[in-house]
Amino acid sequence: MDVRxxxxxxxxxxxxxxxxxxxxxxxxxxxxxxxxxxxxEAWTQADLFRRWWVxxxxxxxxxxxxxxxxxxxxxxxxxxxxxxxxxxFGTYLEVTPHSRLVWTNEEGEDGETGNTxxxxxxxxxxxxxxxxxxxxxxxxxxxxxxxxxALPEALDQLDELLASLGSGTETR
Amino acid sequence: xxxxxxxxxxASFGALSDATRRGVLEQLGQGDASITALADRFHMTxxxxxxxxxxxxQAGLVTTQKVGRVRICxxxxxxxxxxxxxxxxxxxxxxxxxxxLDIVVEELKRKDEENGR
Numbered sequence: 180m181d182v183r184x185x186x187x188x189x190x191x192x193x194x195x196x197x198x199x200x201x202x203x204x205x206x207x208x209x210x211x212x213x214x215x216x217x218x219x220e221a222w223t224q225a226d227l228f229r230r231w232w233v234x235x236x237x238x239x240x241x242x243x244x245x246x247x248x249x250x251x252x253x254x255x256x257x258x259x260x261x262x263x264x265x266x267x268f269g270t271y272l273e274v275t276p277h278s279r280l281v282w283t284n285e286e287g288e289d290g291e292t293g294n295t296x297x298x299x300x301x302x303x304x305x306x307x308x309x310x311x312x313x314x315x316x317x318x319x320x321x322x323x324x325x326x327x328x329a330l331p332e333a334l335d336q337l338d339e340l341l342a343s344l345g346s347g348t349e350t351r
Numbered sequence: 352x353x354x355x356x357x358x359x360x361x362a363s364f365g366a367l368s369d370a371t372r373r374g375v376l377e378q379l380g381q382g383d384a385s386i387t388a389l390a391d392r393f394h395m396t397x398x399x400x401x402x403x404x405x406x407x408x409q410a411g412l413v414t415t416q417k418v419g420r421v422r423i424c425x426x427x428x429x430x431x432x433x434x435x436x437x438x439x440x441x442x443x444x445x446x447x448x449x450x451x452l453d454i455v456v457e458e459l460k461r462k463d464e465e466n467g468r
Contacts, residue, residue, distance in 0.1 A: 192453070195446040197438050199380070205441070209449045217459040221452055231455050234447035312445070 200313075207312040215277040215303035218310065222280060222299065223248040233258070249274055254282065269294065277301055293317040366410035371395070372403050376412060376426065376433075383425040386415075 193210045200206050211218050221227045229244040242257040242264065248271055255268040266286060273281035278301050283294040295316045302309040366372055371393055378384060378392060390400035404424055407413035411429045415422050 192446075192450055195442055195449055197442040197445065199438060201381070207442075207445045209445070211449070211452060211456055213456045213460050217456055217463065218452075220459060221455045227455050227459075231448060231451035234444070234451055236447055237444075310449075 203316045205314045205316070207310075209310050211308045211310060212306075213308060214306055215301040215308045218308040219277045219280075219301050222301075223274075229256075232256070247271070248280075272296070273298075277303075366406050366412055369403070369406075372407055375400075375403060375407065375424075379413065379424060379426045383423050385421045385423055387421070389424065 193212070195207065195209045198206045198208075221231065223246065225244045225246040228246060229241050232244075233239050233241050240259040242259055244254075244256050246252075246254040248254075250271060250273060252271045252274075253268065254271065255266060258265045258267070267284065269283040269285040271280070271282045273279055280299045280301075282297050284297060285294050295314055298311075298313040298315070300311045300313075302311070367376075374393060375389055378389065384392075386400050386404055387397060389404070390397045393400065404413060404415060408415060408427075411427045413424050414427045415424050417423075
């Protein structure tokens with residue numbers, strides 16, 4: 180039996196949409212049933228951010244999460260995944276309270292093509308917040324290989340996909 | 352799930368082992384293109400691109416159609432499925448993440464209300 184706990188926000192989850200906008204851009208949109216002020220808080224306070232950024236269902240442990248949310252400030256996330264650790268870090272380029280966050284993803288930096296830049300906009304409409312997460316990859320290759328910007332889960336999935344597409348080709 | 356024969360699988364693996372061919376698939380994911388345009392885009396000769404397209408076509412990743420004097424390439428069924436699957440996996444990650452965000456934000460909302468706002 181499925182007894183739903185109805186909250187004021189309603190039982191149905193809002194739809195997450197992903198669009199491959201161009202060969203270098205991925206855009207994710209989602210509405211959150213709360214004012215931008217609160218949603219922004221959840222994106223900018225490390226103790227809150229770490230609670231949702233890594234979905235529980237993905238089996239990753241977030242070992243540490245440091246965020247110095249101001250222009251020029253750094254963030255660093257350390258994960259444990261299957262016996263090893265991974266670090267994701269970068270710099271905040273823009274911090275506009277309740278409306279806009281921009282940061283770089285520097286872990287995949289190769290010096291030539293630059294970093295993936297993530298822009299998050301918070302657009303409040305009638306007490307709800309429309310979130311748009313825009314990833315601009317330095318190159319088409321980066322988006323395809325998952326070498327930058329993407330999160331560990333996404334990387335794993337990309338690797339899986341690439342493996343399923345192209346495994347074994349080197350030895351043929 | 353669509354089942355592919357071993358031969359088709361081998362063809363796909365071969366087709367996707369090459370960075371240019373993967374690039375071509377990504378490009379076609381954005382829209383159909385002529386072989387000439389693709390050759391231009393990837394800085395190679397028409398003959399070179401024709402070869403790549405041939406390999407992709409063999410693997411069912413790309414289909415081509417002659418329109419007047421131009422040969423237009425588009426993603427084949429298998430290519431489309433891969434593109435869709437990739438996006439769907441990415442979407443699922445974000446959906447899961449946002450569901451957790453909802454929980455955190457609901458908690459903030461409750462606290463906010465308790466504080467008499």
